[in-house]
Amino acid sequence: MTEILQTPKLVVVFGGSGFVGRHVVRALARRGYRIRVACRRPDLAGHLQPLGNVGQIQPVQANVRVRWSVDRAVQGADHVVNLVAILHESGRQKFTSVHEFGARAVAEAARAVGAGLTHISALGADLSAQSDYARTKALGEKAVLETISDAVILRPSINFGPEDSFFNRFANMARYSPVLPLIGGGQTKFQPVYVGDVAEAVARSVDGKVQGGRIYELGGPQVLTFKQCMQEMLAMIDRKRLLVSVPWWVANMQASILGLLPNPLLTKDQVLQLREHNIVSEAAIRENRTLAGLDIQPQSIGSILPSYLWRYRPAGQFQRKTAA
Numbered sequence: 001m002t003e004i005l006q007t008p009k010l011v012v013v014f015g016g017s018g019f020v021g022r023h024v025v026r027a028l029a030r031r032g033y034r035i036r037v038a039c040r041r042p043d044l045a046g047h048l049q050p051l052g053n054v055g056q057i058q059p060v061q062a063n064v065r066v067r068w069s070v071d072r073a074v075q076g077a078d079h080v081v082n083l084v085a086i087l088h089e090s091g092r093q094k095f096t097s098v099h100e101f102g103a104r105a106v107a108e109a110a111r112a113v114g115a116g117l118t119h120i121s122a123l124g125a126d127l128s129a130q131s132d133y134a135r136t137k138a139l140g141e142k143a144v145l146e147t148i149s150d151a152v153i154l155r156p157s158i159n160f161g162p163e164d165s166f167f168n169r170f171a172n173m174a175r176y177s178p179v180l181p182l183i184g185g186g187q188t189k190f191q192p193v194y195v196g197d198v199a200e201a202v203a204r205s206v207d208g209k210v211q212g213g214r215i216y217e218l219g220g221p222q223v224l225t226f227k228q229c230m231q232e233m234l235a236m237i238d239r240k241r242l243l244v245s246v247p248w249w250v251a252n253m254q255a256s257i258l259g260l261l262p263n264p265l266l267t268k269d270q271v272l273q274l275r276e277h278n279i280v281s282e283a284a285i286r287e288n289r290t291l292a293g294l295d296i297q298p299q300s301i302g303s304i305l306p307s308y309l310w311r312y313r314p315a316g317q318f319q320r321k322t323a324a
Helices: 019-030 046-051 067-073 095-113 132-147 167-176 195-207 226-237 248-258 268-273 282-286 306-312
Strands: 010-014 034-039 057-061 079-082 116-120 152-156 179-183 214-218 242-246
Touching (some): 010 019, 010 067, 019 046, 019 195, 034 067, 079 095, 095 132, 116 132, 116 195, 167 179, 226 242, 226 306, 242 248, 248 268
Parallel strands (some): 010 034, 179 242
16 A cells, blocks of 8 residues: 655745744754745845755745735745844835735735734734834734734744844944943843744744634743843853943934934834833733743743853853953
């Protein structure tokens, strides 16, 4: 009797070539899925292919702002993951077109082919938020659930990991600057979450192990103020720097100027975001809509940061730690 081999499911990952995307692709590849990475520049996504077997990972061109490219990318998909987001507006990349219109386009395309959907949003998403980023993230969630009622929505806090743009950015600043800024005194609370844990949550959703129609809030095991994050980072790289409080009005002035740069260090919208804490809500904890509810034990920053921040130490990886 001839054995019939089942073809692995096809998962389409929008935004799979970015920081979070490469970890999601790796987690899915380890499970044996066929993966189609939909991104604006597939020619720059070659670094993903070694994460799986030959032919398992296929980059294709797609732009969530261009509906026909989204429809083309999801053809034959069993599940769709949307990771696309922007941190600041630039050219045609606007919060509304990416976070709201793009989210709806991906959801409608997934529904048309009968695919499941996992949508990555962000902690702080709120329809009444002053921040355009946070408000459009919430509008994207609304569009997704209106289109596919059993979609899974994941809201991570700040992601950290080897290629992150948070700890790496400030560690690099500490190499050259004697001071680091603390906007609003650095009292905004965060719950940094390891990117590998977020990727595992996405993979479990694709596996069908996550209840749909719910919004999950993903945070790490520690709640830290921005100031404490900087102190942890400085301890990891063995550098002493002056942490200077920057009043909100000064931060707004700086953001008005820095926001004009092609890749701004700070924007006025980000200042608005910093006025709100970025932590898992009591409701999510009570309703088990967290990493713990997904049976994922979150990694602490203390167990992960040393594995990649060592390169910012004055003498590198094997520098002897100075006395505290």
